[in-house]
Amino acid sequence: MGSPERSIFAPASWQHSSTFAPDMSQPNEDRLKTLIGHAKEYGFVFPSSEIYDGLSATYDYGPCGVELKNNIRQYWWAAMVRLNEEIVGIDAAIFMHPTTWMASGHVDAFNDPLIDNKDSKKRYRADVLLEEHIAKYDQKIAKEVEKGRKKFGDAFDEAQYRATNPNVKRSQDRIDAVEARMKAALDSNDLVALRQLILDEGITCPVSGTANWTDVRQFNLMFATELGSVSGESSTIYLRPETAQGIFVNFLNVQKSARQKLPFGIAQSGKAFRNEIVARQFIFRMREFEQMEMQYFVKPGTEMQWYAHWKEKRMAWHRALGLPTDHYRFHDHIKLAHYANAACDIEFQFPMGFKELEGIHSRTDFDLGNHEKHSGKKLRFFDPETNESFVPYVVETSIGLDRMFLAILSAAHQVEKLEDGSEREVLRIPAPLAPVKLAVLPLVKKDGLPEKARTIIDGLKLEHNCQYDEKDSIGRRYRRQDAIGTPYAITVDHQSVQDDTVTIRDRDTMRQERVPIGELGRILSDKVDMRKLLKQL
Ligand code: GAP
Numbered sequence: 165m166g167s168p169e170r171s172i173f174a175p176a177s178w179q180h181s182s183t184f185a186p187d188m189s190q191p192n193e194d195r196l197k198t199l200i201g202h203a204k205e206y207g208f209v210f211p212s213s214e215i216y217d218g219l220s221a222t223y224d225y226g227p228c229g230v231e232l233k234n235n236i237r238q239y240w241w242a243a244m245v246r247l248n249e250e251i252v253g254i255d256a257a258i259f260m261h262p263t264t265w266m267a268s269g270h271v272d273a274f275n276d277p278l279i280d281n282k283d284s285k286k287r288y289r290a291d292v293l294l295e296e297h298i299a300k301y302d303q304k305i306a307k308e309v310e311k312g313r314k315k316f317g318d319a320f321d322e323a324q325y326r327a328t329n330p331n332v333k334r335s336q337d338r339i340d341a342v343e344a345r346m347k348a349a350l351d352s353n354d355l356v357a358l359r360q361l362i363l364d365e366g367i368t369c370p371v372s373g374t375a376n377w378t379d380v381r382q383f384n385l386m387f388a389t390e391l392g393s394v395s396g397e398s399s400t401i402y403l404r405p406e407t408a409q410g411i412f413v414n415f416l417n418v419q420k421s422a423r424q425k426l427p428f429g430i431a432q433s434g435k436a437f438r439n440e441i442v443a444r445q446f447i448f449r450m451r452e453f454e455q456m457e458m459q460y461f462v463k464p465g466t467e468m469q470w471y472a473h474w475k476e477k478r479m480a481w482h483r484a485l486g487l488p489t490d491h492y493r494f495h496d497h498i499k500l501a502h503y504a505n506a507a508c509d510i511e512f513q514f515p516m517g518f519k520e521l522e523g524i525h526s527r528t529d530f531d532l533g534n535h536e537k538h539s540g541k542k543l544r545f546f547d548p549e550t551n552e553s554f555v556p557y558v559v560e561t562s563i564g565l566d567r568m569f570l571a572i573l574s575a576a577h578q579v580e581k582l583e584d585g586s587e588r589e590v591l592r593i594p595a596p597l598a599p600v601k602l603a604v605l606p607l608v609k610k611d612g613l614p615e616k617a618r619t620i621i622d623g624l625k626l627e628h629n630c631q632y633d634e635k636d637s638i639g640r641r642y643r644r645q646d647a648i649g650t651p652y653a654i655t656v657d658h659q660s661v662q663d664d665t666v667t668i669r670d671r672d673t674m675r676q677e678r679v680p681i682g683e684l685g686r687i688l689s690d691k692v693d694m695r696k697l698l699k700q701l
Pocket residue numbers: 405406407408438440447448449450451453454455457520521522523560562563564565566567
């Protein structure tokens with residue numbers, strides 16, 4: 165059977181729908197739609213080239229989005245590079261010599277196992293179908309555990325309940341059995357066994373509801389293009405599918421120029437490209453996205469200690485943001501990537517459920533070793549203490565900037581019922597990451613209030629992103645700022661002109677107080693300074 169017809173154009177869900185309360189009782193898909201609508205309406209994320217109906221799995225960041233994205237990147241960069249003197253940064257080119265991708269294994273092994281449903285003509289990743297199937301058993305377990313918690317109250321012992329409750333045990337046994345077969349099939353690249361597992365588990369297509377599946381096939385995810393303008397002299401190069409290889413090929417340049425000894429790290433953030441087949445779920449899985457990666461070069465034999473170290477450090481980075489702690493969990497990989505001897509994900513509870521946000525991988529000497537072989541150049545570290553020269557091992561931390569953006573947006577977005585019965589939509593973005601830090605609102609457009617407001621902005625804008633807004637009632641202006649997550653809004657009124665004071669309103673409590681204009685800089689810094697986050701690390 166031939167490939168089903170697939171449209172590269174945007175699904176209808178991109179079209180903006182009016183926003184509504186994303187309470188947890190909403191189905192997951194509706195919560196994501198709400199978020200997509202909000203992101204578009206308030207200038208966070210737009211479908212790419214929307215006037216031509218968009219291009220699937222590609223997105224543009226709007227005025228608020230680019231600020232939030234820059235702030236996340238800045239928080240990551242400061243935490244990785246500024247706070248660790250043994251970590252330095254680079255910014256490598258997206259295009260790399262084609263041999264890079266032979267050496268890294270991406271030409272041979274950067275594949276997804278794909279399966280099509282013959283009735284709906286929809287294409288899926290076979291491993292994702294199985295993971296989603298496993299997640300259903302996980303949900304059953306979570307429900308059982310919740311029941312137990314309610315029944316036994318304070319005396320509830322979750323570990324014992326999980327080990328003894330027959331329903332929980334049955335579901336856990338199913339999970340273990342499916343995981344074991346999936347791992348065996350993936351490890352041995354046995355695509356027939358993978359398909360058989362899908363059939364045996366009775367997994368059906370969410371669209372057609374049938375189990376009329378094609379064979380499973382491997383599909384390489386790299387985008388290829390041609391380098392060179394003269395006909396016949398061009399050669400195939402790839403858009404990098406990860407930023408990490410730009411770090412590996414620069415290992416010696418950086419180690420020597422920055423005079424680093426082991427252990428040391430190289431950090432980088434930038435674009436990566438993957439021809440994702442199952443490209444759904446908004447900015448969670450895109451074809452063009454950004455990564456923030458750090459490769460930590462260590463002495464062979466010490467990698468597990470550093471792997472544990474970076475797991476802890478990266479989780480602390482997330483926790484400092486103050487998003488709900490139960491939204492994070494570690495998940496060990498069932499199937500290790502071709503380069504890893506240990507790997508886990510930090511998963512986050514997105515509107516679609518728990519999904520990978522960041523990967524922490526112990527990549528052994530796979531990359532440097534293979535670049536040595538393919539380039540013929542020694543990529544070694546000479547240890548003057550032992551007089552030994554060796555290829556270092558690598559522990560990497562790799563987080564998607566867009567996924568982190570979605571994590572923050574989804575956890576921050578709330579619709580609150582107010583005392584007067586009205587509703588407000590608010591983004592409780594961690595204040596240091598908020599796109600706009602302060603809104604300055606003259607009560608009326610006359611009597612010198614706009615001029616006063618502009619003077620206040622002039623005094624603060626060197627340090628903070630401030631926004632001036634004089635349109636509509638003050639209540640509507642507050643709502644607009646809540647909706648983009650501005651931590652503070654100040655109102656400039658007639659008293660301000662007389663005594664140099666303003667009312668300042670807190671986004672989260674909605675409380676207002678009168679303060680001297682001279683105090684604004686300090687009040688603002690106390691709340692929005694990135695140092696607040698970095699000090700917790
Ligand atoms: N260098 C290792 C590496 O690239 P990965 O697990 O394939 O590992 C790392 O990717 C992170 O990049 C993921 O945890 C995810 O946050 C992000 N990422 C991967 N593919 C993505 C995509 N198609 N769209 C958005 N983010 C993606």
